[in-house]
Amino acid sequence: MKTVKRILKISVSVFLTSVLAVSVYTCASVPKLSRDTKQVIDTVMDEPIPEIVKGTTGYAHSQEWKIWYERIPAGDTIKGTVLLIMGAANDALSWPRDFISHFTDAGYQVIRYDHRGTGLTESKEGWDRKNPYTLNDLAKDPIAILDTLHIQKAHLVGVSMGGMIAQVASIKQPERFSSLTSIMSSANVFDTLLPSMNMEILPKMISAVIKHGMFGGKEGKIKLQVVQKK
Structure with missing residues (x-):
């Protein structure tokens, strides 16, 4: 019994030490915000929330989903x-x-949209995790938006999972897209011929999300956006 208690004490001590070490690393590895930046954030927190949806909005139907989009005009x-x-x-x-x-400003209209179950796009009640939608399904959404707006061709820009969706959409219907830009994304993360992930940036991104995104509240969300741009 004494041996079991000793093992438990050691395990708890190791766990608490690990949590403390991770917390210290998280706080230390995140880029610091300047005093001017903090003052700007304090000012923003006291001001009314600005209207950021200024384009034409609507819904496109894709596989029985209503996909919300915004169409932002060019010059x-x-x-x-x-x-x-x-x-x-x-x-x-x-x-x-x-x-x-x-x-x-360069003369291109911009379309952005919310993924299924995100933002202003509807969520499905009774959705079954055992029957999820795939990247192939999600790749039909941007095409549905183009069809709804009667746009024959567009330049695709996708970030992270969005880059994967953009790649699938381009493969499925290449005639609908003039170009493809994939940011922070990959066609196959296990492909040894591709450059590996930057292991210096990834921990900092995760640390920033933990420090500002998970525990920072509304002010933390603003700080997270600023830090990620660094």
């Missing part, structure tokens, strides 16, 4: 369309405004 002359596909656990509003403005 005077429209050179083409850029369709943005966000990654997992993020909605369309996660695309930075200055990122979008680079396209609209």
Whole structure:
């Protein structure tokens, strides 16, 4: 019995030490915010929430799902369309405004949308985890949006899981897309011919999510966006 208690004490001590070490590493590895940045965040927290959906919105029907989208107009002359596909656990509003403005200022209308069960796109009641939708299913959503808006071709930009969806959509219907840009994504993470993941950046990203995203509240969400841009 004494041996069991001793083992339990050692196990608890090791666990607590590990948690403390991870906490210290998490706080230390996340880039520091400048005093000016913190002041800007404090100011933003006290101001009314700005309206960030300024384009034309609607729904496209894809496999019995109503997919919410926003169509952001370009300047005077429209050179083409850029369709943005966000990654997992993020909605369309996660695309930075200055990122979008680079396209609209250059004459391209921008379309962004929410994935199934995310943001303003509907969630299915009684959804069965044993019968999930796949990347092939998700790749039908951007095509459905283009069909709804009667757009023949678009430039695809996808980040993380969105990059995977963009690749599948381009393979399925290459005639619908003028170009493909895949950010922070891969066709096969186990392909040894591709460059490996940057193991210096990944821990910092995870640490930032833990420090600001999980425990920082609303202010932490703002800090997370700032840190991730660094």
